Amino acid sequence: MIFDSHVHIDAENTEPFIKVCKEYQIGALINAESVCEYEAAQQVMQSQPTCFVSFGIHPWKSKKFCSEEKPLQTSERVAALENYYRHADAIGEIGMDSVWCDIDLMIQREVFTAQLDMAEALLKPIVLHTKGQEKEIAQILRNYSVKKLLHWYSCKEHLEEYLEQDCYFTVGPDFKRNQAVSSLIERVPLDRLLVETDGAMAVQWVLERKVYEQELPGILSGTIQAIATIKNRKASEVEQLLEENFYRFLQGNGNSR
Template sequence: MLFDTHVHLNVGQFDEDREEVIRRAEEAGVSNMVVVGFDHETIPKAIALAEEYENFYAAVGWHPVDAVDFTEKELAWLEELSAHPKVVALGEMGLDYHWDKSPKDIQKEVFRKQIRLARKVNLPIIIHNREATEDIITILQEENAADIGGIMHCYNDSTDYVNACLDMNFYISLGGPVTFKNATLPKEVAKMVPLDRLLIETDCPFLAPHPNRGKRNEPAYVALVAEKIAELREVTVSEIEIATKQNAFRLFGLEGKDVKHANITEL
């Protein structure tokens, strides 16, 4: 059974057929998902989906592209949300130097504030990184992120940085790009990451794996990610499925966790 550690079923691309998408995921063997909220609109929807589906969980954080909109009010809201029994991580958070909506200095400060909150509430963090690897690693080190660890979400960087991430108690999560024919870096990473630190994801509706590249991604396709990693590592698909699910349960602290519903206010 598969654990998709990063889905955005809470976005508008799934409004017309969300239940059918979830059914297809179940038929493909996807037993668990983390729904990631990243702004005012998607965070409450992530919580709602986690409450509605027993094997869904939520992560809540503030996307770096929108860092300019982040205030102390949002920080306090995230702290409240962190107490929800189905919130298993804070994020996605990080740095994104591709888009220019939020200045780099503001992104860095919002990133630091969320790491400090995660350490305060003792939750792992999910890292969004786009063209900012060295700054992200520096901030994680300076903010003692190793105390909580987390996920390098949809890792698509050089193998040179993998050990630095592992040393800070981070897991490496791979998604659709590992299946792309011209993507060499994620393939190299897939072969080198220790099996007990590997996770899989779709990041749906984005980054659909081959042969669905360019189409809307959905959680059922995480099976294609597992199959490609198994091929690259020359192991069985079952071995990848079991290891990545165990890793996710360990990271998110799900073994024996009470997931009764709780009422959390919207901002």
């Protein structure tokens, strides 16, 4: 089975995604960055047992998260969501970004590390967003022993610092156009690779046209085919290995499923 290891779905309308999962036999780690998205992911998981959920405050939302009314410390705000972190299969996507958002890095760092502490306390694997902050995040992660997945890693540098920490990596849907992403396939060992679409909206951004949910399985198979070619393996063999990676990443730690 092919697993979309990092995908955002439309929380208002989960039907198209459920339909695609059923029709194409796709599993997924659905990303939820709010309680409402978490509940939408639960809806999908009820009808698709090969779908899982990661929950976390995205770095782009860190300022809004910190400025919600009540005068609370960041760690208290994160603690108030403990039930969601506890019941999620992974914590993420969390991290820092100095390229696609201009939120003060002090604020981002505070929200990020509070969630890392939560992941460590609950023994949950984490999904990371590192854009522009690859060097610092690699350093911060050395203090945490949970399993780590670098989502759509697209930096030519610092890869070794993550490989040393046994991190997993998803290959993003722009591997044909982005040399940093395609070189990831060459440099990361097969037992640490996964594939993702990041959702229809992200693929839409890559392809610069409207993208529908039913196109996601084709994108995932295309990425698996590219991995197979570069690693000189059969696509079916790569699919099987990536499924094993997916479950190895999620299992152990605090998850029993």
